[in-house]
Amino acid sequence: MTQTTVQPTILLIPGHWLGAWAWDDVRASLESAGARAVAMTLPGLDPDDPQRAARxxxxxxxxxxDALARNGVSAGEPAIVVAHSGANLPVTLVLDRHPELVRRMVWVDSGPVAAGSAFAPDLPQDVRDLPLPPFDVLAQQASLEGLSSEALDRFRARAVPEPGPVLRQTVELGDDARTRIPTSLVCCSIPSAQVLDLAREGHPMFAEVANLEHLDVVDLPTGHWPMWSRARELAEVIRSAASRMR
Incomplete structure (x- = not known):
């Protein structure tokens, strides 16, 4: 990978139902440590976008x-990209199409997806979008450990339904260079030892991890939303990962 002495841009990308606001505490901690951190809202998750459900x-x-370009990222000055949860599908596509733009990939309770993956391929075509489910239902799918009542209230108040096309679309990949990007897995709701075992066993959720050539794993035990439950510690993990050349 291209090396640079310039402080790299750290691009923070949230998962399903979330906007850039989800990273506020992490971004503030990174900036206080002198990092160049930028958070973004993915298309389809801006509540003011009248076409958001079609994204x-x-x-x-x-x-x-576009976010990378606006922040001066290039092949000569690649970024640290941090992706949480369901941001893994669009980010995997970015890594496949433009691996030269990413100096290090940091997956937060997430990981790269394999070719042919879709989040919800069987979601009926007439389902326009998918709202945040009740928390008792969500807790059966992802751990809410460590989230205060205030954090849950904010989550509920600010969550934006996930666009149906995003959930149904299949990922098509073609460049193995993405597997050579130095990568850090931040394991929160599932311990790293279990994640690596599942990757070796070819579990569909983690199979692509086994193909990564330069991999570090970090355990940060908490629930699936560590940007709220352990924001300061997560920021330090990201800052440390950003400082590595490989």
């Missing part, structure tokens, strides 16, 4: 590339 993964890829 696609391709729209999200374009937006990520």
């Amino acid at each position: 696609t993964l391709d729209d999200q890829v374009v937006a990520i590339l």
Whole structure:
């Protein structure tokens, strides 16, 4: 990968139902440590966008590339990209199409997806979007450990339904260079030892992890939303990852 002495841009990308606001505490901690941190809202998750429910993964890829370009990222000055949860599909596409723009990838309770993946391929075509489910239902899918009542209230108040096209679209990949990007897995709701075992076993959720050539794993035990439950510690993990050349 290209090396640079310039402080790299750290681009923070939130998962489903979330906007840039979800990273506020992490971004503030990174900036207080002197890092160049930028958070973005993916297309389809801006509540003021009248066409948001029609946005696609391709729209999200374009937006990520635009965010990188606006912040001076290039092949000569690649970024640290941090992706949480369901941001893994558009980010995997970015890594496949433009691996030269990413100096290090940091997956937060997430990971790269394999070719042919879709988040919800069987979601009926007439489902326009998918709202944040009740928390008792959500807790069966992802750990809410560490979230205060205030954090849950904010989550509920600010969550934006996930666009149907984003959930249904299949990821098509073609450049193995993405597997050579130095990568950090921040394991929160599932311990790293279990994640690596599942990757070796070819579990669909983690199979692509086994293909990564330069991988570090970090355990940050908490629930699926560490940007709220352990924001300061997560910021330090990201800052440390950003300082590595490999």
